[in-house]
Amino acid sequence: MTDATTSTLCSASYDDLLVVGEIVELRLPPGAGEADRAARVRRLLDASADLGYAVSTYTHRILSYTGRRPGQGSVRDETVSLQDALDAFSREVRTMADAYRSLVGTPPRDESPSR
Numbered sequence: 001m002t003d004a005t006t007s008t009l010c011s012a013s014y015d016d017l018l019v020v021g022e023i024v025e026l027r028l029p030p031g032a033g034e035a036d037r038a039a040r041v042r043r044l045l046d047a048s049a050d051l052g053y054a055v056s057t058y059t060h061r062i063l064s065y066t067g068r069r070p071g072q073g074s075v076r077d078e079t080v081s082l083q084d085a086l087d088a089f090s091r092e093v094r095t096m097a098d099a100y101r102s103l104v105g106t107p108p109r110d111e112s113p114s115r
Contacts, residue, residue, distance in 0.1 A: 011090050012089075012090045012093035012094050012097070015097070016093050016094055016097035017093060017097075019096075019097040019100060019101050019104055020044065020093050020096050020097055022100075022104040023037065023040075023041070023096060023097075023100045023103075023104065024041055024044075026100075026103070026104065037100070040092075040095075040096050040099070041096075043092055044089075044092045044093065044096060047085075047088045047089040047091075047092040048089060050085045050088060050089070051085040051086060051088070051089045053085070054078075054081050054082045054084070054085035054086075055082065055085075057078055057081065057082075058078040058079065058081070058082045061073055061074075061075050061078040062075065062078075
């Protein structure tokens with residue numbers, strides 16, 4: 001786990017997500033990298049599931065504190081978990097997009113913070 005006060009969010013760009021969408025739909029011939037593509041898609045699905053769980057848990061924790069009495073558990077811990085899940089998901093997206101960008105003909109990732 002990272003320290004949420006010092007960690008920076010690893011973000012994937014909109015273009016990265018578009019490339020990943022094309023990769024998910026792509027089918028390569030057997031022996032031409034299909035097994036690797038499928039394994040990367042599975043890792044992305046795992047990261048996506050972890051992110052969904054972290055968002056749900058974080059949301060539940062915040063909602064529990066909006067009632068008449070304080071909730072149980074730590075919002076800080078859930079924040080750290082959410083940060084970690086966002087970082088992991090973003091890393092998978094960027095890694096996958098970088099690996100396959102030339103195959104789908106999408107221009108290189110824009111490193112600017114816009115979008």
